[in-house]
Amino acid sequence: MVPVSYYIVLSAVLFGLGVVAFIFKRNIITMFMAIELMLNAVNLAFVAFSRMLGQLQGQVYVFFVIVVAAAEAAVGLAIIILIARNRESLNVERVDLLKL
């Protein structure tokens, strides 16, 4: 029997790796993928807790998180396409028109 804390630790590790990826990568699309990684880590935590408490609500929340992530990915990628067309680069450091 695998203790639930193993799953939570794995979820924390994945979330942390997602944060690290978000901070260190320069490509907009890769940063967006790091956000998806963080969402997946949170989903794992939800399902693990749902199993621990014996309730189904955790899985329903995961369902909603997946659906909302899909909607967010669609709009976010459309915006990324526009940025790439306007600035002609996918490097997030070049989108700095508002910088002082």
Next chain:
Amino acid sequence: MSDFLASHTFLIVSLLKVVVVLLVLLTAVAYLSWFERKVVAHIQSRWGPHRAGAHGLLQPLADGIKFLFKEDPMPAGVDRFVYFFAPALALTLAVTTIALIPFGPGTIKIFGQETVVAVSDVNIGLLILFALTSLGVYGVVLAGWSSNSKYPLLGGLRSSAQMVSYELALTLSVVGVLLLTGTFNFREIIHKQEGFAWGFLPRWNLFAWPAPQLLGFFIFFIAAIAETNRSPFDLAEAEQELVGGFHTEYASFKFAMFFLSEYANMVTVSLLASALFLGGWLSPFPDTPLWAWTQYLPTAIFGLGGLALLADALKYKTGWKRIQLTVVSLLALGLAAVCALPGAIEFVQGPFWYVAKATTFLFVYVWVRGTLPRFRYDQLMSIGWKLLFPLALLNVVATSLAILAAQR
């Protein structure tokens, strides 16, 4: 060693089943290519392969040997890992889906272990099958992109956009069946289709009461043809349009992997269609003593086939082809004899009807390929989104209303 085997019989039996199913599938896929070439040729008033072995039966073997020995060039500037990975992914997914499909009712005993007549019995079999199909898009799009060339890239993008669009209609068309049966398990779905209405009409999901799934079946079949990138929806890999689409830059063995994966997908979809809509392994004849003679149909068909091949062998002039045909006819007659044995006759019924229905679907697939002209890409996408998707939604709504009305 022997007590390791004794305590892990489940593992050994599963491995055995996997090996058997894999071998049968790969042989079936190879001979499906022969079947397609012959049927399309006869539709076009020519003969098809008839030199490599009697009636061209050794053509798949010749093709296999050719693929092994052909030069395998790799274009410059490709992304190596993805270039190698894409065909392997396509073939793996295409072959894995067979593990979910059951071939016969009940359980059999192998080495003292009771197992189902399938590689696995999964509660959410249908859902996992759709999951694997949706991953199949990656094989195509990664192959097209990694080839570092414009025709494969365009072909790959178009083909994957087509697959994603028709996946929706495919999945929705099956929801009607799910509403009628209430489970994702294949064996349960086929069990629910047992029995005969008015004594002779089988209760298959195609004729189910209260909601016959005719529209669902129609949508499923068209969406499946589009999903497997077959004619008339094969713009993405058509020679006249895109040189070869996503598999242009692939030669010899990697091309063979794509080729095999396309045929394996066809086989999977035909098995799926016959399981969901046509009752799988259920015989179309009722189980009453009046129709008990239909149990000898497998024997009759194999026997007649064997005799016809034997008569054909006598017509051939060259000795080598005579020997081949005699061997094949003896195999067929042996199979006929096995099907008539009192122990095996019960066991043979299920898989025989299942394979017969799947073969009918494969014939229709090949027939459609040989007959209809190709769709233009925008026509293809508009059919997927503007025709099949609303019809599939309509099917879901109509089925649920019919079920509710019948429950009152």
Next chain:
Amino acid sequence: MTVELALFIVLAAMAVSGAVSLILQRHPIHSALSLIVVMAALAGLYLLLGAEFIAAVQIIVYAGAIMVLFVFVIMLLNAGVEERTSFSRMARYVGLPLAVVFLLQLVWWAAKVPAQAAQTTQALTSTRSLALMLFREFLLPFELTSILILIAILGAVVLAKKEPV
């Protein structure tokens, strides 16, 4: 070493190596493929936890549709290998140790969850019970998310459309 623990270790190793590969790869396509590996490993973990429908939905929706969208956009924009900019040296010298500290903190707090074994009374949750809960207690969020998806589709189409010349 039960089968469950062995499977957990294999899947967890797959997930973590996919995540690390996401960070270390330079081409966005390879990062996308690593993320797909992570999602497949997570689907396996969901099956291990008994959430069969969520595992299937994860593969169908996340790995089979959202990541396909990512891959399409990467190919459409012809994203190449990441360029090295020297805009910030601080990232390498201060950021990396801080990232390690952050990870260790997360793991330490996560390990404090009481090591209560998962309840064995509920083996596999059926799709039916999940569907009943979704359509009874969570009906309003369900309808709202469907409107949300509609808005997202419309937004994406309007945003990415080429302007008429």
